[in-house]
Amino acid sequence: MVNLEMSNDVTVTLPRIQERIPTVVVDDAHVVYRVYKGAAGNTSPVAAFKRMVTRTSAPNVREVHAVRGVSFTAYRGEAIGLIGSNGSGKSTLLRAIAGLLPVERGAVYTQGQPSLLGVNAALLNDLPGERNVTLGCLAMGMSPAEVRRKLPEIIAFSGINQRGDFASLPMRTYSSGMSARLRFSIAAAKQHDVLLIDEALATGDKAFRKRSEGRVRELRESAGTVFLVSHQLSSVRDTCERTIWLESGEIRMDGPTDDVIRAYNEFANGK
Amino acid sequence: MANLLADPDSGLTPAQLAARHGLRVAGQRPSLGRYSGQLWHYRHFISAYAHAKLTASFSNARLGQLWQVLTPLTNAAVYYLIFGLVLEQDRGMNNFIAYLTTGLFIFNFTQTSVQQGTQAISGSLGLIRALHFPRACLPLAITATQFQQLLGSMVVLLGIVVATGEPITLMWLMLVPAVLLQTVFNAGLTMAVARLGAKATDLKQVMPFILRTWMYSSGVLYSVTLFSENLPGWATAIVQYNPMLVYIELARIALLEDTHLLNDSLPLTWLIAVGWSLLAGLGGYLYFWRGEQEYGRG
Structure with a gap:
């Protein structure tokens, strides 16, 4: 892996440069999605029938051009922060990388199957935490034996048993922080080629954040690529050495985290 | 850089x-x-998910999984009250209770699978957007859950059949291939409606009516002789090829000594049953696979 410090004195360290292996290539990607404005349009049955007869699309659907021509390449072993104001297209970009949203134009190429870890990654709320761990691990393609081996590790990492035996209680009894922690622990239990984290670290308490940042570092060292969307600049600074700043669906800046965050702060304060 | x-x-x-x-x-x-x-690799997930769904669906009921047996029993009692005692649809049949419950339980297997199948994708968006797995796991898990439910109902059914005076014969073994063929048919159909329901969310509202019409044309609640007596010849011929009628008739032949049937030829009935199961099973699978990249988007 080559980072900026090494590339600055590139003439000295030239023989040591290894070939960098790209894991995500985003080539001029545009993402357009349709939003349902809900009850904003005329939703009466008569109006709906009229639309069906005249074959016009519902007026409460609006197209949003969320990502406009983003291009970058991510390499193995990198942790990349994605920052930007609300609605700048960060989460949309992650979903396009995960293959959950189609690109309108351009292309997204990935190595293996990226895993998206979001805050709304719901499992079965009526089932105990343990069962959810089993299900989640099987859903990630682990074998039953592997799941049995990892189950205690995952429960311990999530720390949900710190206040008594919560692992055997249904997940609907968990606080939002607890279930977010359990979900992160499940997703982090597997070795991902590409892990996309969408604000999932924000809900945990301080001790858990420390632990999860450590886990993200581990995942990176074992040759994965991690993307982190966060509004907490401190956690981006702690985990990522490269940061992409998105604004209105376009890349405003892409470079070392410290530089990008400084520019972003100036932008946010100057607004 | x-x-x-x-x-x-x-x-x-x-x-x-x-x-x-x-x-x-x-x-x-x-x-x-x-x-x-991939689907084969995820077989453990399918069975775990099916089992989890089953447990979760009873987790808020005090009697828990006992409902797996109580629901079909209550259903059978209600329909017997109306169609057997009030409307007197037994038409001189020897064992109307067993006739009715067999039809009801077999039909219910398909009905519930299809009903839940319409929401297989739209009801699990959280899971779909969070994790990557072959999406066919979801409709297949529904079929597996309903299959487990059916096994519970079967115990009740066999109890009713014996209690109403039917002998235990080797014919009972015929029930096994018949139910397996129906399971394949259900799996295919569930996958097909899962894809339809993922896009057309109105399907959920329409489904109950379609299913009810299907039930009335499958001779569940009354003697199938009503079809041949009251329908024109061509319509009866069509009803004879109704997959649900065929699966129900096979179960009735297996369990009941003397029963009213619409299809006279047993080999032909089996042929139709196998045909439908292959058509729905393969067709539904292909249809679902072709939509794989669309699920969970929007």
Whole structure:
């Protein structure tokens, strides 16, 4: 892996440069999605029938051009922060990388199957935490034996048993922080080629954040690529050495985290 | 900073770079063979998910999984009250209770699978958007859950059949292939409606009516002789090929000594049953696979 410090004195360290292996290539990607404005349009049955007869699309659907021509390449072993104001297209970009949203134009190429870890990654709320761990691990393609081996590790990492035996209680009894922690622990239990984290670290308490940042570092060292969307600049600074700043669906800046965050702060304060 | 370095990848377009390192387009549909392989790899997930769904559906009821047996029993009692005692639809049949419950339980297996299948995708969006697995796991898990439910109902059914004076014969064994064929049929149908329901969310509202019409044309609640007596010849011929009627008749032949049937020829009935199961099973699977990359988007 080559980072900026090494590339600055590139003439000295030239023989040591290894070939960098790209894991995500985003080539001029545009993402357009349709939003349902809900009850904003005329939703009466008569109006709906009229639309069906005249074959016009519902007026409460609006197209949003969320990502406009983003291009970058991510390499193995990198942790990349994605920052930007609300609605700048960060989460949309992650979903396009995960293959959950189609690109309108351009292309997204990935190595293996990226895993998206979001805050709304719901499992079965009526089932105990343990069962959810089993299900989640099987859903990630682990074998039953592997799941049995990892189950205690995952429960311990999530720390949900710190206040008594919560692992055997249904997940609907968990606080939002607890279930977010359990979900992160499940997703982090597997070795991902590409892990996309969408604000999932924000809900945990301080001790858990420390632990999860450590886990993200581990995942990176074992040759994965991690993307982190966060509004907490401190956690981006702690985990990522490269940061992409998105604004209105376009890349405003892409470079070392410290530089990008400084520019972003100036932008946010100057607004 | 990436462009400052003289690495062997410089000068390549992004597409060439991706091809050079074997990257694939995100969210692309796998080939049918690969997809089937993935599905096989996820078989443990399917059974765990089916079991979890079953447990979760009873988790708020005080009697818990006892409802698995109580629901079909209550159902049978209500229909017997109305169609057997009030409307007197037994038409001189020897064992109307067993006739009715057999039809009811067999039909219910398909009915519930299809009903839940319409929401297989739209009801699990959280799971779909969070994790990557072959989406066919979801409709298949529904079929598996309903199959487990059916086994519970079967115990009740066999109890009713024996209690109403039917002898235990070797014919009972015929029930096994009949139910297996129906399960394949259900799996295919559930996958098909899962894809339909993922896009057309109104399907959920329409489904109960379709299913009710289907139930009345499958001779569940009354003697099938009503069809041949009251329908014109061509309509009876169509009803004879109704897959649900066929699966129900096979179960009735297996369990009941003397029962009213619409299809006279047993080999033909089996042939129709196998045909439907192959058609729905393969067709539904192919249809669902072709939509794989669309699920969970929007």
